[in-house]
Amino acid sequence: MSTALTTAAVLITAVLLATVWNRTRVIGRSALVVLSVLSVTAAVAVQVNRLTEAYPTQTVAAATVADDSGSRMLTVTVPGPASRLTLPMYVYLPAAYRGGAGRFPVIEALHGYPGTPVTWLRRLNVQSTLDREIAAGRMAPTVVLFPYQTPERLLDTECTNLRGGPQAETFLTVDVPAYVRAHYRVRTDQAAWGLTGYSAGAFCATDLALRHPGQYAAAASLSGYAEPGIDVGDGSQNTTNNPAWRLRHLPQPPIALWLGWAGDDRESAQDSRRLAAEIHHPLALTTAVLAHGGHSSAVWREMEPPAFDWLSAHLARPRA
Numbered sequence: 001m002s003t004a005l006t007t008a009a010v011l012i013t014a015v016l017l018a019t020v021w022n023r024t025r026v027i028g029r030s031a032l033v034v035l036s037v038l039s040v041t042a043a044v045a046v047q048v049n050r051l052t053e054a055y056p057t058q059t060v061a062a063a064t065v066a067d068d069s070g071s072r073m074l075t076v077t078v079p080g081p082a083s084r085l086t087l088p089m090y091v092y093l094p095a096a097y098r099g100g101a102g103r104f105p106v107i108e109a110l111h112g113y114p115g116t117p118v119t120w121l122r123r124l125n126v127q128s129t130l131d132r133e134i135a136a137g138r139m140a141p142t143v144v145l146f147p148y149q150t151p152e153r154l155l156d157t158e159c160t161n162l163r164g165g166p167q168a169e170t171f172l173t174v175d176v177p178a179y180v181r182a183h184y185r186v187r188t189d190q191a192a193w194g195l196t197g198y199s200a201g202a203f204c205a206t207d208l209a210l211r212h213p214g215q216y217a218a219a220a221s222l223s224g225y226a227e228p229g230i231d232v233g234d235g236s237q238n239t240t241n242n243p244a245w246r247l248r249h250l251p252q253p254p255i256a257l258w259l260g261w262a263g264d265d266r267e268s269a270q271d272s273r274r275l276a277a278e279i280h281h282p283l284a285l286t287t288a289v290l291a292h293g294g295h296s297s298a299v300w301r302e303m304e305p306p307a308f309d310w311l312s313a314h315l316a317r318p319r320a
Helices: 002-052 095-099 118-123 125-135 170-182 200-211 243-249 266-278 299-313
Strands: 064-065 071-079 087-093 105-108 144-149 194-196 218-222 255-261 282-288
Touching: 087 125, 087 170, 095 125, 105 170, 118 125, 118 266, 118 282, 125 144, 144 170, 144 200, 144 255, 170 200, 194 200, 194 299, 200 218, 200 243, 218 282, 218 299, 243 266, 255 299, 266 282, 282 299
Parallel strands: 105 144, 105 194, 194 218, 218 255, 255 282
Antiparallel strands: 064 071, 071 087, 087 144
């Protein structure tokens, strides 16, 4: 091979190597940028999920049993012939449920948005709370339900029947009670059924109790608010699906409401005071205020025992 050809070959090889190297560096840098973005996105998603538990990363056991004679937390699937929704639900059975043939009062406990009932089980330690309050005699043995409120984790239903969307209210007030009455030893009378919830679930508890006073005797709101945060689709978010409007414009039912909030939780405090100001006989009102804590699971953990105790005091007792 001539010197010229050799030199040309060397130059061509050098150019090719440089091109490949530069492309490799560009690709490598691009890959690093993409990986960095994905890492940050994943970290943010994990943190948001920790706060909201929109997508639980841990499955709750089908039956969590404290001991051979303790309470149980069951996982069931509730078919919804009325709502056309089929959703999971956790069911707390008190220790006394194992011991006889009695029928028990029922509380439906509703979660916030975004979120799932798993927040009740994990972040709010609800099974331990219920066990402790019942064992201490501050609460009667009660079956407590933790239903899902939406078929899509990031679709906010506010426990309403969305026009052209999921019929969450029907699921919670028709399908869930029908399923529980068919499968568990519970009382079926209105005096034995109550509602509770935190944040968006607190709005749900208040709204559903006012809309269905023939079905629920009492409701406890933990950091709730006065109006739904969504457009229901038929304008009812401004009227009949608006607790503040209902209290102001419709006859108030002879049920009981417990409103709890933290003083530094501006929106919840303002809305809860608005509701409290509208309540009059025959609707009974109890309020509970924490000085600090904001809109947080720490506040709800502190409110949880007195809220369940209050509900139990306003519901019918277990029937032998």
